Amino acid sequence: MEAVRSGFLHTKTFNVPEENLNGLLDDELFERYGISNSPYFEGLMACQGSRTCAFGVIENKPDAIKLANYLSERLPREEPIRMHWSGCAKGCGQHGAGDIGFVGTKMKVNGEVKLAVDVFLKGEKIDTVPLDSLHKYIEELLTRNGLS
Numbered sequence: 001m002e003a004v005r006s007g008f009l010h011t012k013t014f015n016v017p018e019e020n021l022n023g024l025l026d027d028e029l030f031e032r033y034g035i036s037n038s039p040y041f042e043g044l045m046a047c048q049g050s051r052t053c054a055f056g057v058i059e060n061k062p063d064a065i066k067l068a069n070y071l072s073e074r075l076p077r078e079e080p081i082r083m084h085w086s087g088c089a090k091g092c093g094q095h096g097a098g099d100i101g102f103v104g105t106k107m108k109v110n111g112e113v114k115l116a117v118d119v120f121l122k123g124e125k126i127d128t129v130p131l132d133s134l135h136k137y138i139e140e141l142l143t144r145n146g147l148s
């Protein structure tokens, strides 16, 4: 199985016979869009976010992809993990249904307002973390909770 992704779309292609795989990957579609078979992308879900939704607090989809790429490199795993992102508190990304959930918000750090996410673990809110330090935070969270 291969997952094809872009900033706004995440699709999966199943049951491609091994002998047809190279032919498929030569398609121009794959020049335009990235390919990933990382488990961090298999369960990844993210709503529209601020680029296309007036309610969005954070961009959301790019943030979700950045984190999944980071974890794919830093914390390789075999099993899929469900990371669900909502760009605001309306919750269209079903953050409560993920193994880890994220909700776009803002927070003050040393008097400066920063983009941030509320972080949920198995549906329970556990923290609010600035987006610019989220990668390290989630890497440590996964390791600490035996989810890596």
Ligand code: SF4
Pocket (backbone or CB within 6 Å): 047, 048, 049, 050, 053, 054, 055, 056, 057, 086, 087, 088, 089, 090, 091, 092, 093
């Ligand atoms: S959760 Fe918020 S940002 Fe995401 S689609 Fe719903 S209203 Fe828009």
